[in-house]
Amino acid sequence: MHPARCARRTFEQTVQLLELFFHREGRAPTVRETIRVGGDTVNLGAWLAKARTKHRTGQLPDNHARLIAALKPRWRRCVRWRSAARIRR
Template structure:
């Protein structure tokens, strides 16, 4: 069992825990003070991702393959997957398909 999965389950079922609440609280593990909660980053806008694509094109001199990534502020952006998805979505719009 992975500790992260176990901890997530304990903290999401906190009201059903009885004696374990005290033990976990003594370790500083409560739903309010969960040290393992990932920090959610704001989603990039379409325009921001286009700027990253332009940066990639300028730096690499070619369009990104489907599995290409770019590092930005310590974050990995799957720029190739984003471009492939944007192309697919654009193709559906051009052919008159439904945008989902």
């Protein structure tokens, strides 16, 4: 018998976790990066990669697409900052 699993997080809740991650870490999560939230492990990196792919191909519902589009400047800023740091080395 498997232990009872908690209810899945909503798309909006995961976006909020991702925003908190951007704020705290100042970067986008790596693909295999996880965080612990309320005793659960959340794989934010893989979630973001999947959401970005679905966003690019137009497979997200409008309300989800708007949330991902709102995140774009945040992760672009993080990627630009990391790229600039690599160039300076």
